[in-house]
Amino acid sequence: MPVIKFVTEIGAPVTRCFDLARSIDFHVKTAASTKEEAIAGRTSGLINLNEVVTFRARHFGIRQQLTSKITDYSYPQRFTDEMQKGAFKSLKHIHLFQEKGTLTTMEDIFNYEVPYGIIGYLFDKVVLRNYMHKFLVNRNTLLKEALESEDWKNYLINTV
Numbered sequence: 001m002p003v004i005k006f007v008t009e010i011g012a013p014v015t016r017c018f019d020l021a022r023s024i025d026f027h028v029k030t031a032a033s034t035k036e037e038a039i040a041g042r043t044s045g046l047i048n049l050n051e052v053v054t055f056r057a058r059h060f061g062i063r064q065q066l067t068s069k070i071t072d073y074s075y076p077q078r079f080t081d082e083m084q085k086g087a088f089k090s091l092k093h094i095h096l097f098q099e100k101g102t103l104t105t106m107e108d109i110f111n112y113e114v115p116y117g118i119i120g121y122l123f124d125k126v127v128l129r130n131y132m133h134k135f136l137v138n139r140n141t142l143l144k145e146a147l148e149s150e151d152w153k154n155y156l157i158n159t160v
Contacts, residue, residue, distance in 0.1 A: 001090075002124060004110040004133050008140040012147035014099035017106055018076035019156055020147055021095055022047050026155045027055075030139045034058050041067070049073035052084065059087075059131075066091075089113035089120075106143075108136060 010017050020026055023046055024038050036057035038044065047053055047070055054067040066086035073079045076097055083091035094109040114120035114128065146152045 001111055001113050002129055004108070004129065004136060006108055006133075006137065006140075008106045008108075008144055010104045010106060010144045010147050011102060012104055012152070014097050014104045015076045016152060016156065017104040017143075017147055018079070018095075018097050019046055020143060020152050021097075021106065022070075022079060023155045024053060026143070026146065027139075030142045031055075031057060031135075039065070047081075049079075054085075068093075087115075089115045106140065108140065110136060 024042060024044050028036055028038060034057040036055050038053055039056050040054035041052035042048075043053065049070050049072075052067060052069045054065055056063065056065050058064070064087050066088075067084040068081045068086075068091075069084050071080050071082045072094075078094065078096045080092060080094045082093075090111075090113045092111045094107075094111075096107040096109070098105045098107075110132065112132070114124045116123075146155070
């Protein structure tokens with residue numbers, strides 16, 4: 001099972017980082033390149049334990065839907081979203097947060113399995129792993145920028 005892991009250091013309080021990371025509205029903004037939109041379940045605001053969201057987006061020129069559920073939640077240390085329905089065989093994304101002085105360390109652990117046997121395996125090796133890593137790093141870069149500026153207020157004021 002492929003795993004993508006990386007850490008992002010953010011100059012913002014852990015609670016703010018945790019909340020913006022689970023904002024549906026912010027997620028949609030960071031995935032604008034794939035025309036992602038929340039179409040069912042929790043479609044705006046902050047997603048919580050046992051809530052589900054379905055996103056529709058275009059990846060590799062193919063319109064896709066992915067339904068994800070928050071299966072683990074401990075405020076503000078961690079939350080996990082797991083695919084309930086979508087293009088992957090399985091997908092589990094763990095978000096870990098730790099405050100260290102004036103910084104928050106956010107660790108992503110992205111576990112996934114691809115379908116289609118050897119064809120899926122080769123697609124993952126050649127294309128998908130790099131694509132997903134760039135997608136996640138880009139999201140966290142935008143998250144860091146918003147949290148270290150005043151932009152976070154556009155997503156968190158009146159949502160907590």
